[in-house]
Amino acid sequence: MLDRRELLRGMLALPMVDLVGGLEQGAKGMSNHKKLVKQRDFVIYNDERYYSAFPSVIRRPGGELLVAFRRAPERRLLGADDVSHADANSYLVLVRSSDGAETWSAEPQLIFAHPLGGSQDPCMVQLGDGTIVCTSYGWCRVPPGYAADDPYRARYRDFIFMGGYIMRSFDGGKSWEGPIIPPSVPGSVTRDHNGAPCPAFNRGALCEGRDGRLYWGVTSRESVEPQVTSIQLLISEDRGATWKHTCRIAGDPSGEIQMNETSLYETPGGDLVAFIRTFGNDDRGAVARSTDGGRSFEPWEDAGFRGHPHHVLRLPGGCALLVYGHRQEPFGIRARVLEPECRDFATAEEIVIRDDGGNSDIGYPWSALLPDGRVLVVYYFNIADGTRHIAGSILALSSA
Numbered sequence: 001m002l003d004r005r006e007l008l009r010g011m012l013a014l015p016m017v018d019l020v021g022g023l024e025q026g027a028k029g030m031s032n033h034k035k036l037v038k039q040r041d042f043v044i045y046n047d048e049r050y051y052s053a054f055p056s057v058i059r060r061p062g063g064e065l066l067v068a069f070r071r072a073p074e075r076r077l078l079g080a081d082d083v084s085h086a087d088a089n090s091y092l093v094l095v096r097s098s099d100g101a102e103t104w105s106a107e108p109q110l111i112f113a114h115p116l117g118g119s120q121d122p123c124m125v126q127l128g129d130g131t132i133v134c135t136s137y138g139w140c141r142v143p144p145g146y147a148a149d150d151p152y153r154a155r156y157r158d159f160i161f162m163g164g165y166i167m168r169s170f171d172g173g174k175s176w177e178g179p180i181i182p183p184s185v186p187g188s189v190t191r192d193h194n195g196a197p198c199p200a201f202n203r204g205a206l207c208e209g210r211d212g213r214l215y216w217g218v219t220s221r222e223s224v225e226p227q228v229t230s231i232q233l234l235i236s237e238d239r240g241a242t243w244k245h246t247c248r249i250a251g252d253p254s255g256e257i258q259m260n261e262t263s264l265y266e267t268p269g270g271d272l273v274a275f276i277r278t279f280g281n282d283d284r285g286a287v288a289r290s291t292d293g294g295r296s297f298e299p300w301e302d303a304g305f306r307g308h309p310h311h312v313l314r315l316p317g318g319c320a321l322l323v324y325g326h327r328q329e330p331f332g333i334r335a336r337v338l339e340p341e342c343r344d345f346a347t348a349e350e351i352v353i354r355d356d357g358g359n360s361d362i363g364y365p366w367s368a369l370l371p372d373g374r375v376l377v378v379y380y381f382n383i384a385d386g387t388r389h390i391a392g393s394i395l396a397l398s399s400a
Contacts, residue, residue: 044095164218180240231276232248267340315375
């Protein structure tokens with residue numbers, strides 16, 4: 001079964017579950033007799049003909065929910081031995097719910113099909129003015145010998161990395177503008193499929209700050225031998241149309257720990273916190289913090305727990321819901337409720353949302369508040385190595 005870390009190295013009801021634990025530590029606006037409980041798990045989209053994965057979710061001002069994901073053919077039905085995270089026919093699609101996640105559109109709407117290759121991981125953020133910005137990246141299928149001796153082009157099987165791009169919607173996801181090609185990261189040595197500097201990319205949540213600027217943590221490969229990767233900060237002042245590099249978020253100069261998929265979150269106090277996936281660190285994540293609006297970041301810290309990648313949602317009252325995939329047995333989805341400034345990530349109680357996954361090819365959760373105050377967590381999942389599908393769990397605030 002394919003392990004996504006191989007690809008990332010190349011690119012350079014149910015029983016009620018207590019989801020709060022130690023909220024006494026800094027929780028504001030959520031009294032100690034309240035707790036988050038899981039109400040149900042359900043399927044958002046499943047079609048045995050397709051491998052569906054890597055979702056993101058937003059809630060529109062009127063309450064409508066949009067879940068975007070990557071859909072590709074289920075190659076095992078076509079004679080392949082296994083599934084793959086790189087596919088020339090993987091596209092960005094979305095489904096909708098207008099009734100609080102009770103029902104979803106049956107046929108996905110196309111966001112974008114890249115003319116040169118397969119797309120991955122549509123990561124949506126909704127801005128204060130209603131604009132939806134969606135980042136993605138792609139892989140171009142090439143003959144086996146193409147650029148085989150070029151170490152600066154990220155290769156995975158018969159694919160070469162194309163880098164990132166951005167789509168935007170100004171009408172609630174009905175139509176999309178793009179692709180917008182972001183600049184390459186200063187100092188990055190990675191080249192794209194054509195041998196040009198690779199456009200910036202990453203999987204993870206962008207963050208619109210209180211200053212109206214859009215913050216994006218992107219991956220940079222700083223050297224090939226040894227391979228050193230880092231997370232860099234790009235900032236946009238025009239809703240994702242143009243970007244400027246500001247600083248390095250985190251990295252390990254020795255190359256022993258590689259960093260990539262990163263979600264950014266602005267705390268109520270104004271700190272910008274990066275939750276980072278790593279390799280070479282026993283699957284533990286990393287956390288880095290900026291207290292000066294993204295001009296610089298403090299030294300990164302070991303997150304202290306296994307799980308990746310991450311997404312953070314502000315809960316009513318100011319606490320933060322951190323969700324992440326758990327890709328060791330038992331395979332599933334986990335969470336932590338953090339105090340508002342997110343400083344207790346290593347000590348907050350770990351909550352098991354699901355532990356019935358078929359193998360490690362699951363996860364990538366993303367969450368959104370429902371109109372009635374409950375939380376929707378979306379992710380991709382499989383049961384017993386079956387069809388990869390988009391699933392969800394509903395969490396509710398309830399009296400103990």
